[in-house]
Amino acid sequence: MLKSDAFKDKIVLVTGGRSGIGFQIAKDFLQLGANVIICSRKEDKLKIAAEELSTYGELSYQACDIRKTEDVQELAQMIKEKYQRLDILVNNAGGQFPALAEYISDKGWNAVINNNLNGTFLMIREMANAFFIPQKQGVIVNITAEVYRGFPGMAHTGAARAGVENLTKSLAMEWSDFNIRINCVAPGIIESSGLDNYPPQIQDMFEEAQKAIPLKRFGRVEDVSNAVLFLASPMAAYVTGISLIVDGAQHLGFDKMGLARVLKSFIS
Ligand SMILES: CCCCCCCCC/C=C/C(=O)SCCNC(=O)CCNC(=O)[C@H](O)C(C)(C)COP(=O)(O)OP(=O)(O)OC[C@H]1O[C@@H](n2cnc3c(N)ncnc32)[C@H](O)[C@@H]1OP(=O)(O)O
Numbered sequence: 001m002l003k004s005d006a007f008k009d010k011i012v013l014v015t016g017g018r019s020g021i022g023f024q025i026a027k028d029f030l031q032l033g034a035n036v037i038i039c040s041r042k043e044d045k046l047k048i049a050a051e052e053l054s055t056y057g058e059l060s061y062q063a064c065d066i067r068k069t070e071d072v073q074e075l076a077q078m079i080k081e082k083y084q085r086l087d088i089l090v091n092n093a094g095g096q097f098p099a100l101a102e103y104i105s106d107k108g109w110n111a112v113i114n115n116n117l118n119g120t121f122l123m124i125r126e127m128a129n130a131f132f133i134p135q136k137q138g139v140i141v142n143i144t145a146e147v148y149r150g151f152p153g154m155a156h157t158g159a160a161r162a163g164v165e166n167l168t169k170s171l172a173m174e175w176s177d178f179n180i181r182i183n184c185v186a187p188g189i190i191e192s193s194g195l196d197n198y199p200p201q202i203q204d205m206f207e208e209a210q211k212a213i214p215l216k217r218f219g220r221v222e223d224v225s226n227a228v229l230f231l232a233s234p235m236a237a238y239v240t241g242i243s244l245i246v247d248g249a250q251h252l253g254f255d256k257m258g259l260a261r262v263l264k265s266f267i268s
């Protein structure tokens with residue numbers, strides 16, 4: 001267990017912190033003494049989450065679409081004015097929609113690549129230039145997804161997340177000179193608000209899917225947050241450039257074609 005003051009006075013930005021996994025990460029950092037900033041696109045929902053989170057500690061929020069350079073720069077400016085520094089960036093915002101590859105339009109492909117790869121890069125670049133590089137210190141944790149054997153049924157997000165994993169390796173080396181550590185956490189299927197986005201025919205398969213995962217359950221938001229806390233803490237001081245898979249061994253023994261099969265059944 002981390003001590004209750006493990007992140008005392010650290011300034012932590014959690015993208016997509018209004019819901020699900022990001023909310024849990026924000027809550028855990030607050031309970032361990034950090035000052036936390038959350039951002040996402042929907043300001044009304046962000047505000048409601050911020051009210052709840054602020055009962056756990058010092059919390060700020062700002063609407064920001066991670067795909068828009070101007071939004072990200074305005075967020076960096078707010079953090080600079082309010083806190084003068086940033087210690088930890090958790091790139092959690094993201095998402096996609098299920099679709100067979102042959103039916104993904106240009107717009108759909110670009111939306112998912114922008115959301116998960118380009119938005120993550122933009123956030124990393126802007127926060128590194130504003131804070132981590134001049135500070136000569138910083139920690140970045142990217143939430144990706146378990147894409148070890150590809151992601152049939154969501155090929156766009158598989159490609160985007162693999163891109164983030166490789167970006168993480170490059171930056172772990174390039175930015176080692178600036179004392180910046182960067183890692184990924186790759187969740188399997190996690191019981192969170194994110195799963196509500198999936199159509200009923202897919203949700204109907206969840207019970208069977210849980211049995212097929214070696215640890216016989218979906219992950220919990222706490223499972224993902226615990227991995228993030230570890231990678232962000234000094235306990236991981238010598239860990240950089242890795243992806244920590246949090247999936248109950250789904251990547252080793254789970255029928256990855258399940259999702260694509262359901263999608264194919266819609267068409268036939
Ligand atoms: C067996 C067990 C298995 C289990 C299987 C479960 C695996 C779980 C693993 C992973 C779980 C998670 O990540 S859970 C997290 C889920 N959370 C999210 O996905 C939330 C964030 N997602 C989003 O915001 C959106 O999905 C995303 C498309 C990425 C970005 O939204 P935007 O507002 O930018 O874009 P939109 O305007 O909505 O859409 C842009 C275009 O994308 C395409 N598009 C968007 N939604 C679409 C849809 N549902 N179906 C087809 N196409 C779609 C269309 O071409 C749209 O253009 P038009 O046609 O012109 O409109």
Ligand SMILES: NC(=O)C1=CN([C@@H]2O[C@H](COP(=O)(O)OP(=O)(O)OC[C@H]3O[C@@H](n4cnc5c(N)ncnc54)[C@H](OP(=O)(O)O)[C@@H]3O)[C@@H](O)[C@H]2O)C=CC1
Binds near residue numbers: 017043096145146
């Ligand atoms: N749940 C699961 O099984 C898995 C989840 N993941 C990933 O973990 C992360 C969190 O997922 P989860 O909590 O389950 O899902 P949610 O849908 O609850 O969370 C996604 C969050 O990201 C925000 N967001 C999405 N796009 C943007 C954007 N362009 N700019 C700013 N914020 C954005 C959303 O807020 P808003 O709508 O207000 O913008 C929301 O708070 C996502 O990246 C997801 O893909 C990975 C593997 C499995």
